[in-house]
Amino acid sequence: AGSVRAQASANLRFSAVFSEQDIRAEMMKRFGEDAKALGFNLQPYYGGTLFKQGTELVAMQRGNLEMGNIAPQDISNQIPAWSIVTSAYLFRDADHLKRVFDGEVGGQLKKMASDQLGIHILGPTYFGTRQVGLKPKKRIATPADMAGIKLRMPGGDAWQFLGTSLGANPTPMAYAEVYTGLQSGAIDGQDNPLPNVQNMKFYEVHSQIVLTSHLVGFDLLSVSNKVWNAMPADKRAAFQAAADKAIAWSTAEHLKKEGELAEFFKTQGLDVYAPDVKAFRDYAQKRYLASDLAKSWPAGMLDTINAM
């Protein structure tokens, strides 16, 4: 690393939880090549080895990272208004997500992040839509069918609430323990995007995947204001364009992979089907609006997003 420091270009330390084999690592590689032309040297650290999951935002705020792929849940930890984008059935798909962030609502959200956290958000990095995978064979049509199902959700109130909003009995469990948990019956199911279901081999211990599409999964590719503000306008535009290009490529790859995986899981003998998504959506949005979380949402934002 000593030789890296000797180069004239400015270092962009980037830390992410995903592995070096992930599509998003390739996205960063592509971004890094374009950034090089702008005089930046991207230094990526994958697998959460440099900063643990959920600690990247503070690392950016404190100047220990120049770039990060920040979970919206982490932002909402510090800016409660942001919890709106972590709610179930808000975005319909990757395209809807992109349009909202490109639009006025996105501008509002980005400004809050810039003013309060000191980070500039380049764009949402889609990594798949969360679907429910189950071990029991019980057919799921509506949230009522999920009653009593021990669905593993990530730890924390917000995630557990997401499980409740699907009608399930949410169970916190470490990600690494989910496979054995399913195998032994400690839990009945998990909710993750299909690529994770493949990476972690969850499909081996599932009988079915219910395409609830309850949460469009994304993080926010961000750069610290310190780096962003130091750039002249034309360089900023080029930097943003490089990010947009890399994100668009990654999103397309994820969508392609999700389509392939749904077929693959079928060939593995799994039942893959869509439930009554409207019933799920109505139930979940009602639960969210009645919760404390919704109190911090900016007035009218939900309707604006729904209308887009």
Add this chain to the structure above:
Amino acid sequence: MTLASPFSLSIVAITVLALLGLPVGHAMIAGSALYLLLAGQDMGTVAEQLLNGMYTNYVILSVPLFILAAEFMNVGSMTDRLMLFCNALVGRFRGGLAQVNILQSIIFAGMSGSAIADAAGTGRMMQVMMTRGGRYTGSYAAAVTAVSSVIGPIIPPSIPMVLYALVSDASIGFLFLGGVVPGLLMALSQMVIVTITARRKNFPVEEPVALRALPGITWRALPSLMMPVVLLGGIYSGVMTPTEAAAVAAAYALLISAGLYRSVSWRDFYRSIAVSARTSASIGMLIAGALVFNYVITVENIPETVKVLLASWQLSPVGFLLLVNGLLLLLGCVLEGTAILLIVVPVFIPTAQALGIDLVHFGVVVVVNIMLGLITPPYGLLLFIMANISGEPLRDIVRDTLPFLFAMIVALAVITFVPETVLWLPRLFGYKG
């Protein structure tokens, strides 16, 4: 990387501070702080890495609970009853008490995750029994206790496997299963050595225990014998996660010792918890120091550099495993096991992955290696403990462990080059590695 780079200087600082006698955890924290200072980075990162590392790693929570479980077992009379049971089974053979010592360690291994706990908990009693009436020399008794204690963390549960899972993200459940056959192989290799030596040196046999006494002895040892069944059964039937199993082990040991054997007073109970808290804090400091220093290693891309270097040597998986075995055995002579596990092993994990070596297999090989480091001089903790308990000179104990060490290295070679010895059982339980 030059000699005056922040990284080199921080390594020098850690080594020098540790050799000057500063606790290893403190030395790593101080050396990492020096790195950040010299590299012009935020020194608050020391606190950031330590605190978040300790707070977010779910699996380390089992470490203090396994320590607590071992304390509860040793304070009760669980181990005494086990000893009587083992004696009834194998005491009658030539070299009987030495075999009892090993068999007792196998059973103890199924309950405890710590080799030190085995030696410290049963060492004194075994020493008295084996040397009574000049049956065995003091150094031989001490050697057998030291080498058999090594089995403890190879057979599940296991504190070092928890630490390996921490640095590798391999599944603890499958690591635990992977240790069963290698642990038994280690024990077998020791029993073979005892059998050979017993014939040559005409070791004594114990008074055979009458057959009709056996059911009673077994019955009294049964609650202890059931503990591995409760733990592994609980994990694989989904009642608890491997991390939670540590708490169940402690609860079970407490229940048996206090409820059934009625051998635990309130005072004993408090002492067990206080001693465990003390031990947990000192091992916790070592883990904490390693977490902070790992940041330095990561920033400097050391694992990646090692991967590139080893790739340029074009090592085969077998060659790589040989190299790691040799290196770890050497390091085990001079370094503390936890430090090796937390600092040195992570550096090799990306290479193991790149070479297609199964991380559960690699983990078990690594743990066996580190356990052997507990009985290799000059720095072998089990040797120190047994020298202290037996009052025998370290040199004599070391001499008597050598045949065992040789046999165990042969067993290690088998485990290393026949991955099935490790992976067969996990695969039986659904592991797809």
Add this chain to the structure above:
Amino acid sequence: MTAFLRRAAPWLARRAENVAAAMLAAMFAAFLVQIAFRYLVGLPTGWTHELSAMLWVWLVLWGAAFVVSERDEIRFDIVTGAVGPRTRRVMALAASLGLVALYGVSLPAVLDYIAFMKVERTAYLKVRFDVLFSIYGVFVVAAIARHLWLGWRALRGDAPATDATQATSGL
């Protein structure tokens, strides 16, 4: 004053040990509650896990600051065990000075980080992270104080004892 301190110190050490033991006992209890709630009552809990993790951080740093004695700490004594008392004193002084210097230099940035963490709260119990993490500041200050004392003692003529069997990491 010194006489009072001499009597107060062991009393304080015992109370510090009581606290550490209570933290471990609470961790143990939280785990049992967690398993019982999930399997007997069918109510998975997340706060138990969070509580255990918080107690673990505090147990280690509180323990390292106030409970763990020089004899309990894990260290290499290959060199310290081989040299004479005079050399050992010099080494102990140098080690203590090294710790005091580096911990001292890092202290302002460390406190700054801890204070910064007021912006986040834990997921279930909503404990502010600056409160949770404050124990690290306590630990650093205690370590500096202890090593100032150890260094002074080494200077005055007490060579630290060595005993390899005491320091185990629980393997």
